[in-house]
Amino acid sequence: MQEFSYLNGQILPSEETKIHVSDLGFLRGYGIFDFFRVLKGRPVFLQDHLDRFEKGAKQMGLQVAESREKLQDIIFELIRLNPNELLGIKIILTGGYSADGFTPAEDPNLLIIPKPFTFRDSAAGLKLMSLEYRRDIPEVKTLNYVTPIRMLPKLKEMRADDLLYYDQGLISESSRSNVFIVKDERIFTPGTAVLPGITRMHLIAKCGGLFEIEQRAVTLAETLAADEVFVTRSSQRIQAVTQIDDRVFNRGKTGKITGKLQEWMMREELTLQDAY
Amino acid sequence: MQEFSYLNGQILPSEETKIHVSDLGFLRGYGIFDFFRVLKGRPVFLQDHLDRFEKGAKQMGLQVAESREKLQDIIFELIRLNPNELLGIKIILTGGYSADGFTPAEDPNLLIIPKPFTFRDSAAGLKLMSLEYRRDIPEVKTLNYVTPIRMLPKLKEMRADDLLYYDQGLISESSRSNVFIVKDERIFTPGTAVLPGITRMHLIAKCGGLFEIEQRAVTLAETLAADEVFVTRSSQRIQAVTQIDDRVFNRGKTGKITGKLQEWMMREELTLQDAY
Numbered sequence: 001m002q003e004f005s006y007l008n009g010q011i012l013p014s015e016e017t018k019i020h021v022s023d024l025g026f027l028r029g030y031g032i033f034d035f036f037r038v039l040k041g042r043p044v045f046l047q048d049h050l051d052r053f054e055k056g057a058k059q060m061g062l063q064v065a066e067s068r069e070k071l072q073d074i075i076f077e078l079i080r081l082n083p084n085e086l087l088g089i090k091i092i093l094t095g096g097y098s099a100d101g102f103t104p105a106e107d108p109n110l111l112i113i114p115k116p117f118t119f120r121d122s123a124a125g126l127k128l129m130s131l132e133y134r135r136d137i138p139e140v141k142t143l144n145y146v147t148p149i150r151m152l153p154k155l156k157e158m159r160a161d162d163l164l165y166y167d168q169g170l171i172s173e174s175s176r177s178n179v180f181i182v183k184d185e186r187i188f189t190p191g192t193a194v195l196p197g198i199t200r201m202h203l204i205a206k207c208g209g210l211f212e213i214e215q216r217a218v219t220l221a222e223t224l225a226a227d228e229v230f231v232t233r234s235s236q237r238i239q240a241v242t243q244i245d246d247r248v249f250n251r252g253k254t255g256k257i258t259g260k261l262q263e264w265m266m267r268e269e270l271t272l273q274d275a276y
Numbered sequence: 277m278q279e280f281s282y283l284n285g286q287i288l289p290s291e292e293t294k295i296h297v298s299d300l301g302f303l304r305g306y307g308i309f310d311f312f313r314v315l316k317g318r319p320v321f322l323q324d325h326l327d328r329f330e331k332g333a334k335q336m337g338l339q340v341a342e343s344r345e346k347l348q349d350i351i352f353e354l355i356r357l358n359p360n361e362l363l364g365i366k367i368i369l370t371g372g373y374s375a376d377g378f379t380p381a382e383d384p385n386l387l388i389i390p391k392p393f394t395f396r397d398s399a400a401g402l403k404l405m406s407l408e409y410r411r412d413i414p415e416v417k418t419l420n421y422v423t424p425i426r427m428l429p430k431l432k433e434m435r436a437d438d439l440l441y442y443d444q445g446l447i448s449e450s451s452r453s454n455v456f457i458v459k460d461e462r463i464f465t466p467g468t469a470v471l472p473g474i475t476r477m478h479l480i481a482k483c484g485g486l487f488e489i490e491q492r493a494v495t496l497a498e499t500l501a502a503d504e505v506f507v508t509r510s511s512q513r514i515q516a517v518t519q520i521d522d523r524v525f526n527r528g529k530t531g532k533i534t535g536k537l538q539e540w541m542m543r544e545e546l547t548l549q550d551a552y
Contacts, residue, residue, distance in 0.1 A: 029419045133412075143303065
């Protein structure tokens with residue numbers, strides 16, 4: 001079926017969304033993006049994602065040409081044009097067509113790309129491989145994924161699903177998700193130098209009735225000694241981590257608390273008024 | 277005048293070199309590049325640049341579709357089609373059109389983009405601003421320049437031309453050049469965690485008759501206490517650094533040894549057989 005995307009003021013067939021190679025996202029990785037799911041026509045946590053997108057643009061000195069209202073109109077028009085039960089929408093803003101190949105242009109390039117989406121099996125736990133690495137500008141969702149992509153062959157060789165970044169003994173995040181550890185029924189997650197994940201935010205703010213989540217420095221050592229580890233990610237909600245390097249958690253099964261949070265998150269996402 | 281570029285097997289007008297937004301260089305900054313000058317139709321240090329490009333591709337798990345001979349043929353054809361006294365040629369290889377937006381495609385995208393080029397005034401010294409930062413995969417010329425581009429407004433505010441990266445007290449490089457310091461007529465440059473610059477390589481290998489250049493760890497403190505500081509860069513050869521932060525070198529003028537090396541480099545570039 002024909003898919004449609006948005007590029008700088010125009011809606012066009014997705015196969016025609018091409019940019020000139022002087023784009024600074026292409027030449028220098030200079031840009032940001034965000035990603036959210038659309039469930040039966042309703043974007044999940046849309047305002048939160050647009051908040052983060054607009055904030056990231058500001059942090060990178062990039063102007064979002066369209067107002068929040070206009071962005072929403074475009075997104076809903078794209079949802080109408082791409083009728084799918086489950087859709088993933090990526091919104092990208094780059095430094096634009098640069099005259100000298102280094103300096104951002106006056107006008108950034110703005111893209112909104114919807115694609116049919118499928119969930120990974122949520123029952124299957126993730127295996128992470130630890131890597132000493134610190135993301136540049138971790139608080140912003142930039143286009144730079146050079147390190148995790150370069151590690152893909154290594155991940156495959158180790159039969160791992162993703163990386164767990166640590167620096168000077170402290171964990172930060174996975175390549176595309178936030179990390180939480182559970183110890184003695186308490187939950188901890190790094191509070192600084194991580195992407196401000198939307199699922200993470202909702203979990204910390206609203207699952208207080210069930211559990212308390214403390215934001216503080218988390219060492220790699222205590223992560224490996226935890227009872228449960230899980231990650232959050234807009235595209236996959238909450239996923240159990242069943243192995244990090246050689247350490248297997250819960251005999252490879254989703255832990256009790258992780259399971260409860262998964263259920264809570266499903267309900268939260270489906271019932272929250274501000275989710276849409 | 278009409279300019280021509282190369283994209284995946286085709287030579288086409290430069291304004292038509294567009295790539296689909298599923299390109300992994302665009303979506304994730306996953307790719308490498310190289311850049312060399314062409315003086316009156318003769319590419320400077322071409323084999324060195326292609327050596328580095330091919331090595332970088334291997335380090336990133338990317339296949340260069342064309343043989344060395346074919347690459348050279350394309351480059352010389354582009355030089356013929358873009359007749360300029362001075363040309364800068366950029367050669368880019370990305371992870372290709374990715375099916376899932378994260379995994380490199382079977383076929384990378386290969387681009388060769390020539391552009392008319394002008395030298396910066398070599399008499400004008402550079403002012404650098406120190407920044408605590410370490411490049412990911414410094415030995416490879418990846419597309420990730422998020423941090424230096426983000427710092428452009430700050431550089432402008434400080435009236436600085438470029439950054440000087442340091443990490444844990446040791447300098448590494450500038451955002452687009454290698455750094456050398458001169459103390460008591462001896463020259464030092466960091467030997468690890470820097471881009472293997474082509475100008476740097478020639479300088480270290482061949483100016484031994486004039487001076488000795490030692491590769492070793494260089495602290496930020498000794499850089500600030502140096503007699504002279506200079507940077508090397510394929511696009512600008514050798515440039516004096518006349519200021520770092522508040523520290524002015526040589527009353528803002530090009531130092532004696534830096535000047536001698538600049539002259540040596542000019543001759544080297546013009547006379548070397550293997551330059552072309």
